[in-house]
Amino acid sequence: MNSTAPDIRIENLTIGYDGNPVVTHINATLPGGGITVILGRSGCGKSTLLKNILKLNTPMDGAVYLGRHNIYRLKRKAFRCLKQRIGVLFQDGALLGALTLFDNVALPLREHTRLKQQEIYEVVKSKLSLVGLEKFMDYYPNELSGGMRKRAGLARAMVMDPDILFCDEPTSGLDPINSAELDGLLLELKERFDMTVVVVSHDLASMETIADYVVVLGEGKTLFKGQKEELLATEEPYLRQFLDREGAKRATPRVTTAPLDPSVMKMDCAKYIGDLNSN
Numbered sequence: 001m002n003s004t005a006p007d008i009r010i011e012n013l014t015i016g017y018d019g020n021p022v023v024t025h026i027n028a029t030l031p032g033g034g035i036t037v038i039l040g041r042s043g044c045g046k047s048t049l050l051k052n053i054l055k056l057n058t059p060m061d062g063a064v065y066l067g068r069h070n071i072y073r074l075k076r077k078a079f080r081c082l083k084q085r086i087g088v089l090f091q092d093g094a095l096l097g098a099l100t101l102f103d104n105v106a107l108p109l110r111e112h113t114r115l116k117q118q119e120i121y122e123v124v125k126s127k128l129s130l131v132g133l134e135k136f137m138d139y140y141p142n143e144l145s146g147g148m149r150k151r152a153g154l155a156r157a158m159v160m161d162p163d164i165l166f167c168d169e170p171t172s173g174l175d176p177i178n179s180a181e182l183d184g185l186l187l188e189l190k191e192r193f194d195m196t197v198v199v200v201s202h203d204l205a206s207m208e209t210i211a212d213y214v215v216v217l218g219e220g221k222t223l224f225k226g227q228k229e230e231l232l233a234t235e236e237p238y239l240r241q242f243l244d245r246e247g248a249k250r251a252t253p254r255v256t257t258a259p260l261d262p263s264v265m266k267m268d269c270a271k272y273i274g275d276l277n278s279n
């Protein structure tokens with residue numbers, strides 16, 4: 001794959017709560033520039049894994065590398081810098097109800113950059129148009145449909161031109177048409193922006209459509225990790241239960257757009273983390 005986006009390497013990771021493991025000894029490399037889907041039944045630990053990769057939870061054992069950085073070894077400021085290179089779409093979109101769509105999407109830029117009002121307007125507008133919502137920038141979240149809120153959350157996750165994009169259940173709660181639309185959007189983003197995408201899902205159709213690489217969690221361990229094609233061909237009985245739907249494929253050329261100019265950032269992150277893309 002022609003990509004300079006960082007790999008995510010998970011090494012012997014054991015995750016859980018209050019000393020009780022949920023998934024043990026996870027080893028996987030989520031390929032840079034591709035879409036990895038983390039799949040598994042409800043309660044198997046998908047969101048817990050995401051929280052550990054984002055350092056919102058502390059693992060019981062093991063390491064996670066984003067690019068060349070072991071996130072658990074990074075100092076606070078360095079991790080803050082790294083976080084600015086990561087976009088997250090939370091399950092419910094996590095938009096602030098008191099702010100318009102524009103202000104919601106502008107939040108990370110106002111927090112982390114010195115961009116002027118006009119520049120913020122241009123960036124937000126371009127990201128909203130990416131997800132087809134540029135005409136709704138003055139709307140409040142409660143004036144948007146569920147699908148629109150997901151797309152708005154995606155625009156916000158993309159606003160800093162992240163190297164890594166995490167999405168927790170992006171299609172949950174959406175009807176099949178909106179789900180397919182969001183899948184199409186994720187594929188388009190992957191093709192247009194050189195970034196590593198990790199999607200947590202229990203939606204098979206979605207996995208078949210968007211995944212390059214799949215990690216299946218279940219029974220407290222990693223049941224499968226590998227290319228989607230390998231999973232679809234498996235004869236393993238437990239895994240076969242997942243595989244009853246056909247996916248669709250799309251192909252568009254990858255265009256790498258220029259990321260935000262580092263000089264507009266409030267922190268000099270090069271000092272702390274260097275270039276995330278050089279593994």
Ligand SMILES: Nc1ncnc2c1ncn2[C@@H]1O[C@H](COP(=O)(O)OP(=O)(O)OP(=O)(O)O)[C@@H](O)[C@H]1O
Nearest residue numbers: 017018022040041042043044045046047048049202
């Ligand atoms: N804050 C918490 N404290 C203690 N246990 C938790 C906590 N959050 C989740 N768990 C437990 O960890 C296990 C995995 O939960 P997790 O939310 O990671 O599952 P999931 O695979 O994301 O499920 P779903 O598909 O329903 O979102 C579950 O047994 C859950 O009860």
Ligand SMILES: [Mg+2]
Nearest residue numbers: 046047048169
């Ligand atoms: Mg979950």
